[in-house]
Amino acid sequence: MRKTVRFRDCDWVLLALALAIAAVGIAELYSTTAQTALAGQLKRQVSWVLLGLFISVALSRVDYHLVLEQVPWLYGLTVLGLGALLLFGRPIAGTKRWVPIGGLTFQVSEIAKLVIILTVAAYFAERQGKYVSWKDFVKLGTLVGLPAVLVALEPGLGSALTFFPIVAAGFFLAGVRARHLAVLALLGALMLPVGWHLLKPYQRERLTSYVHPSKDTQGSSYQGIQSRIAIGSGGFWGKGIRNGTQSRLGFVPVSHADFIFAAFAEEQGFVGTLLVLLLYLALLLRLLDGAQTAGDRAGAFLLVGFAAVLFFQVAVNIGMMIGFFPITGIPLPLMSQGGSSALFTFLGLGLAMSVNLRRFVN
Secondary structure (H helix, E strand, C coil): CCCCCCHHHCCHHHHHHHHHHHHHHHHHHHHHHCCCCCCHHHHHHHHHHHHHHHHHHHHHCCCHHHHHHCHHHHHHHHHHHHHHHHHHCCCECCECCEEEECCEEEEHHHHHHHHHHHHHHHHHHHCCCCCCCHHHHHHHHHHHHHHHHHHHCCCCHHHHHCHHHHHHHHHHHHCCCHHHHHHHHHHHHHHHHHHHHHCCHHHHHHHHHHHCCCCCCCCCCHHHHHHHHHHHHCCCCCCCCCCCHHHHCCCCCCCCCCCHHHHHHHHHHHHHHHHHHHHHHHHHHHHHHHHHCCCCHHHHHHHHHHHHHHHHHHHHHHHHHCCCCCCCCCCCCCCCCCHHHHHHHHHHHHHHHHHHHHCCCC
């Protein structure tokens, strides 16, 4: 077997799939922001994608084992950063999620997701045994729960929820017993009333509008109703680029960011949305295939964790658009405008390609 990695062994198919999705997002971003006050977002997003492409290729050259060795430091810095943001951060749009650096703003929770993926991979890579134990649930639950609580307090409930598919995928791959799942499901059900009282008023309104969408059509239900109208009006072939009346006239809120799928579906119809869904499916299957052929447990857990969070974000974001889930601030990976989200995704892709490269190394 080869003892050195070669650039041509990089998973270019994985990267090509990601770039194809990003290109669709950039085209839709142009369609929804052209000749508006948000037109400058297009150049920013293109810059983020190009930067992410460079970073992902560069990171693929780094042995992911070296990155996993730094998990204690990365985890500690992440928790300190999230805590400092809550204590000293300047509120932007009523939340303390962003850190301004050189005229740009970074969402710390996006980087925290990557650290959680690395933490879970490092934990299970060193663990022995066929099945996980309650001790594993307590240890890993505490490690992931602490940053999740800090993110939820920003408030960023949607971002905090993205941590848990990573842990769930880790436990599933490590071997979880049915009785563990039954006890956890029971505990979750018992905690629902407590969770309801901990929610902020606007978060409760989103849940009630999800259950009763016709109760407040001009208020808490407005976003969901308008997104469904936009998707339905797209029909089979769509209205065409820059012809989406719901998004262009401002009925669909933040159509360049969290609601970009609704704007895209209006303009490209069923055919366009099917193509995008197939691209996401191919990307996820490529990651899972890489997990099956990874050289060790650490690489497999890393890839499965990354695939789990991507699937969760895609499923929840699109589910919000069509009324399957309540509205929450979870962007659509690679399509929604946002530098922090794009950076997280390309960093994850870089680590995934690093795992792929190291399967050829002794």
